[in-house]
Amino acid sequence: MFNVIARAADNKLAWLVLFLSSSLLLIIALYFQHVMDLQPCIKCIYQRTAVIGILFSAALPVFHNVLLTRCIAFLGWGLAAIWGGLIAHEHVDILYAANPFFVMCDIIPNFPSFMPLHEWLPAVFAAPGDCSENSWQFLGYGMAEWMRVIFAMYASVWLVVLSCRLAICRTI
Secondary structure: OHHHHHHHOOOHHHHHHHHHHHHHHHHHHHHHHHOOOOOOOHHHHHHHHHHHHHHHHHHHHHHOOOHHHHHHHHHHHHHHHHHHHHHHHHHHHHHOOOOHHHOOOOOOOOOOOOOOHHHHOHHHHOOOOOOOOOOOEEOOEEHHHHHHHHHHHHHHHHHHHHHHHHHHHHHO
16 A cells, blocks of 8 residues: 555656646636635735645646656645645634734735746735635635645645655665
8 A cells, every 4th residue: 555655656647636736726716816806915825826836846747757856846745735834824823813913914925036926927926915804715614724724635645645655665
């Protein structure tokens, strides 16, 4: 069983599933923003950036499946999933803070100066929304809570595959 899971990361189809799932999340986010007019806050934009990180990481082995691209993709997937989960957790904390007066959220994204994504692609990376806005609900969870679940699933799958790969390497 460990071998099957460990070898899944060598399979282009597994990376394609990861690519498609993160693509679908990005499409849904843009639909919420541009069709449903739910304006993203800074935490939403950072979570979107993490999803795009997973998307780009998965694209590497989809289009060029060699050991180097799989290693880079695996590292990128894990970092983006964990970082996105931490941001989503912070966002949930902001939403349910005991005293929201003391909880603040930046207004302008803090992207590196050499890559001001919010200036280059404002339709995707601008953050006109408010971090304390929680109007959209599905099954009793708001968007930030769902993103916390989604990033936990991405990180959990990554951790399982990593554990299986390390277990297989130890037996060789």
